[in-house]
Amino acid sequence: MDYETVIGLEIHVQLLTQSKMFCGCSTRFGAPPNTQTCPVCLGLPGALPVINRRAVELGLRAALVLHCTVHPTSQFHRKNYYYPDLPKNYQISQYQYLEHPPLATDGYLEIEVDGQRRRVGIRRVHLEEDTGKLVHPEEGNVSWVDYNRSGVPLMEIVTYPDLRSPQEARAFLLKLRQVLQYAEVSTGRMEEGTLRCDANVSLRRPGEPLGVRTEVKNMNSIRSVERALAYEVARQRELLERGEAVVQETRHWDERRGVTFASRSKEEAEDYRYFPEPDLVPVEVTPEWLEEVRRGVPELPDARRDRIMAQYALGRYDAELLVQTRATADFFEAAVAAHPSPKAIANWMLGEVSAYLNEHNLEIEQLRITPAQLAELVRLVEDGTISGRIAKDVIAEMLQTGDSPRSIVDRQGLVQISDEAALRETVEAVIQDNPGPVRDVLAGKEKAVAFLVGQVMRRTQGRANPALVQRLLRERLGLLGG
Amino acid sequence: MRITPEVVERVARLSRLELSAEERATFAWQLSSILEYFARLDRLATEGVEPTSHAIRVANVFRDDEVTPSLPVEEVVAMAPQAHEGFVVVPRVLEAEE
Numbered sequence: 001m002d003y004e005t006v007i008g009l010e011i012h013v014q015l016l017t018q019s020k021m022f023c024g025c026s027t028r029f030g031a032p033p034n035t036q037t038c039p040v041c042l043g044l045p046g047a048l049p050v051i052n053r054r055a056v057e058l059g060l061r062a063a064l065v066l067h068c069t070v071h072p073t074s075q076f077h078r079k080n081y082y083y084p085d086l087p088k089n090y091q092i093s094q095y096q097y098l099e100h101p102p103l104a105t106d107g108y109l110e111i112e113v114d115g116q117r118r119r120v121g122i123r124r125v126h127l128e129e130d131t132g133k134l135v136h137p138e139e140g141n142v143s144w145v146d147y148n149r150s151g152v153p154l155m156e157i158v159t160y161p162d163l164r165s166p167q168e169a170r171a172f173l174l175k176l177r178q179v180l181q182y183a184e185v186s187t188g189r190m191e192e193g194t195l196r197c198d199a200n201v202s203l204r205r206p207g208e209p210l211g212v213r214t215e216v217k218n219m220n221s222i223r224s225v226e227r228a229l230a231y232e233v234a235r236q237r238e239l240l241e242r243g244e245a246v247v248q249e250t251r252h253w254d255e256r257r258g259v260t261f262a263s264r265s266k267e268e269a270e271d272y273r274y275f276p277e278p279d280l281v282p283v284e285v286t287p288e289w290l291e292e293v294r295r296g297v298p299e300l301p302d303a304r305r306d307r308i309m310a311q312y313a314l315g316r317y318d319a320e321l322l323v324q325t326r327a328t329a330d331f332f333e334a335a336v337a338a339h340p341s342p343k344a345i346a347n348w349m350l351g352e353v354s355a356y357l358n359e360h361n362l363e364i365e366q367l368r369i370t371p372a373q374l375a376e377l378v379r380l381v382e383d384g385t386i387s388g389r390i391a392k393d394v395i396a397e398m399l400q401t402g403d404s405p406r407s408i409v410d411r412q413g414l415v416q417i418s419d420e421a422a423l424r425e426t427v428e429a430v431i432q433d434n435p436g437p438v439r440d441v442l443a444g445k446e447k448a449v450a451f452l453v454g455q456v457m458r459r460t461q462g463r464a465n466p467a468l469v470q471r472l473l474r475e476r477l478g479l480l481g482g
Numbered sequence: 483m484r485i486t487p488e489v490v491e492r493v494a495r496l497s498r499l500e501l502s503a504e505e506r507a508t509f510a511w512q513l514s515s516i517l518e519y520f521a522r523l524d525r526l527a528t529e530g531v532e533p534t535s536h537a538i539r540v541a542n543v544f545r546d547d548e549v550t551p552s553l554p555v556e557e558v559v560a561m562a563p564q565a566h567e568g569f570v571v572v573p574r575v576l577e578a579e580e
Contacts, residue, residue, distance in 0.1 A: 017547045024550030033568040034558045038550075042558065054547035075535065082498045084572040089497075134575065144569035147558075271496060276535030284541040 003203040003240065005233050006210060007169050008123075008161035011176065012154050013186045014130070014194035015058040021129045021153040022049030022092065022280075029192055033146035041129075041151030043088030048279050051076075055127060055153035056283055059103050060293045062155055062185045063125045065300065068107030073284050075100060076127075076277040084145050085132040093128035093156075095274040102126030103283070109179070111171045120172050121160035130154050155185070161200065161210065166229035173197060173222045181326040182300050190221050197225050201232045203240060211236075212246040216260055218253045228253035232260050304329055312342035321350050327364045334371035335378075344378045348395065356399045368402030377405040389462040390414050418465040420472065423456070426464070427472045430455045441477055449473065485513040 017027055023040035039047035063070050077100070078090040094102040107122040130152040135144040157176070163169045177188040177195060188195045202213035216232050219225045231253075236246050251260040299307070301323045308329070309319045323329045328349070335345045353374070357364060377398065381391045386409055397408045409415055417423055430452055431438055440448035449470070456469045473479075487506040490513065494501045501509070559565035564572075 019547050019549045024545070024548060025552045026549045032555070034570065035555045035568070036552050037558055038552050042553075042561075044561075050543060050545040052547050053544035056544070073541070080496075082496070084570075084575055135569065136574065141574045142564075142566075142571050143574050144566060144571055146569055273496070278535065281536060281538075281543050282541045 002206075003237055004206045005163075005165055006161045006202050006204060006213075007163035007166070007229060008200045009157075009159045009163065009169060009172065010198045010200070011157045011159075011173075012130075012196040013062070013157065013180060013188065015055050015153040015155055016184055016186055017052055017054050017058070017153050019052060020151040021052050021055055021127070022151055023047075025148075025151065027152050029194075031148055033144070034148060036148040037150065041087070042147055043086075049092065049277075051280060051283065052153060056103075057293050057296075058153075058185045059125060059127045059155050060285065060290060061183050061297055062157070062180060063104030063107065064290075064294055064297060065179055065183050065185075066104075066107040066109055066122045066125065066157070068104035068122055068125055070104045070285055070290055071101040072286075073101075073282050074103050074126075075282040076280045077274045078277050079128075080273045083131070084143065085134050085150070087132065087147060087150055091129060091131065092277055092280070094126035096124060096126070097274075100276070109172065109175060111168065111175050113165075113168050113171045118162075118168070120162045120168075123158040123160050124156075125158075126156050128154050128156060161202075166226045166233065169199065169229055170222055170226040173225060177222070178301055178325065182298060182304070184298055197222075199225065199229055199232075201229060201236065202246070203233065203236050211240075212248050214246065214248065214260075215250045216253055217250060217263075220255065224253060224255055227258065228260060231258065235260065301326075308332075312336065312346075314342060314346055318346050318350060321354075322346060325364060331364055331367075331371050331374075335375045338372045339375035339379050341375075341378050341382065344382070345374060348374060348378065352392065352395045353399070356396075367399070369398045373398060373404050380405055380409065384416060384418060384465060385409065386414055386416050387457075387462060387464070387466060389457070389466075390416065393462075414463060416465045417460055417463050418468055420468065423460075423464055423468060423472055424476075426456050426459050427469065427476055430459065431473075431476060438477065441479070449479075485510045485517065 014027070019025060020027055020041055023038050025036045025038050025041055028036065040049055060070060074094060076092050077095040079093045079095065080090045082089055094100075096102050096105075102124050104125040105123065107125070108119040109122060110117055110119050112118075130149045132145050132147040132150040135146065137144060159172070163172060173195075180186045180188050180195075186194055190196065197219060199216045199219070200213045201216060202211040204211040214232060214236070216228050219228050232251065239246055247262075249262050252263045253260050305316070305319045305323045308314060308322060309316060314322075321328075322332050332342075332345060332349055335349075336342050339345070353364075353367070353369075356362075357367070374395075377391060377395060380386050380394075381388055386394065390409075391405075394405050394408050394414065397403065397412075398405055401408075403411075434452060434455060437448040437451050441452065452473055453466060453469050456464050456473070457466065487503070487510045490501065490506045490509045494506075555568050559568060559570060562570040564570070
């Protein structure tokens with residue numbers, strides 16, 4: 001008697017525009033409070049909104065990428081409610097009812113979970129504006145409001161309840177973020193709030209109608225979406241197994257405690273009294289306009305993977321990892337442009353760089369090193385300035401400090417020793433100190449050569465040119481040229 | 483359509499308005515008569531007339547995605563009853579309660 005998990009997501013995405021949805025205020029993140037506002041986004045009497053064309057085009061772009069039906073005519077509505085983050089006392093949004101379709105409906109996004117490909121249905125894509133931001137200071141019985149975010153263009157994406165596990169929800173969000181980043185629709189950063197996700201969760205016996213759902217909010221990363229959903233599924237299962245009912249309610253995720261709890265915010269505000277926004281005329285999307293938008297869609301992840309495989313002669317596995325995020329693929333291609341050694345650059349990125357990011361839980365955008373610096377490191381190895389062994393120390397230092405490989409090599413005296421005279425001395429000393437292995441070499445045991453090379457490398461702190469050491473050793477022991 | 487004092491009370495609560503019993507009765511009467519006046523429109527034959535929310539047939543009025551100057555923050559907070567370091571100060575609202 002197991003239960004089936006049913007999850008639907010509501011995702012808000014900030015569109016990549018310079019200015020707000022209905023006015024020319026900047027959308028720049030992190031500006032001092034209330035420095036990016038005007039009569040329109042403050043809802044001052046008489047101010048009139050005008051739609052940002054770019055925001056509509058980015059919405060259309062997302063609709064295309066998500067295989068949605070774009071409606072020839074859509075319009076905006078007022079969603080009325082009272083909250084201090086909403087200066088107009090209504091939010092301009094696109095409401096969906098009979099003769100008023102939103103921008104686009106009924107598409108899908110394909111995800112892969114455990115090697116299985118699945119299509120997750122998209123119910124609708126619509127445009128709206130963001131609200132202001134509330135800050136709750138510890139002291140005093142007050143809240144602070146910053147209206148910089150008020151009127152910032154948002155796109156809401158609502159899925160059908162097609163997801164069957166927290167893992168699938170995570171896979172969906174990762175894929176959605178990847179696609180939106182590639183399409184240059186949004187930066188898709190949950191930590192900056194340019195991608196936000198609420199989830200509807202319910203359980204049912206397979207084949208039965210949908211169970212009572214709860215809406216989970218306040219999840220600040222893709223990982224916390226997965227954790228919150230796992231918690232909520234377990235909580236509902238426990239209730240049902242005890243014969244109790246799930247209450248339809250909004251629940252907040254508490255990241256620190258790892259639990260969801262019922263919240264009673266805006267509880268009487270369910271009647272939003274939607275009506276068409278009289279200050280805005282409808283949006284009409286002609287086939288020509290849609291075609292123009294379609295032509296402007298940048299290269300998507302699958303296409304970029306295939307191109308990277310072909311253009312740089314890389315395997316599918318490497319290419320797949322490199323296109324994981326657009327920033328990673330951009331970093332790779334910028335590095336290759338600076339020094340055309342794609343395989344070596346890919347190896348560093350998927351090896352040391354990726355390990356460093358994982359270890360420190362960072363995104364590639366947060367790296368201290370630039371693509372040009374990684375390219376320079378590869379060049380230093382290839383032209384023999386440093387050995388591959390030393391390069392690993394250099395990249396570790398680069399990742400830590402952001403210094404250029406050249407300056408690290410110079411500062412720490414890591415330049416590879418290719419001076420024959422200097423190395424001959426070390427080779428001689430190693431031969432004197434290791435009579436046993438030398439005998440083995442002379443007896444034809446190849447492995448012992450590697451041991452002696454290793455000894456020379458050790459005495460030079462890895463700075464000796466290994467190929468040169470090899471040759472000098474063989475020469476000295478009479479193994480060359482005869 | 484008749485608007486009852488209960489409907490007025492509900493709309494007032496959604497709008498965060500406090501009304502006396504007398505005001506509720508007055509507004510119920512006034513709103514009812516406004517709606518009755520508009521109800522005359524129901525008597526018109528509208529078959530074949532497309533629903534519309536605008537009196538003029540205009541679509542696609544857009545602006546380019548260009549940043550224009552915002553208001554100085556001093557001017558913005560001067561409009562608020564109370565301000566603190568650029569923020570507008572309001573009575574405490576909690577987004578979530580346990």
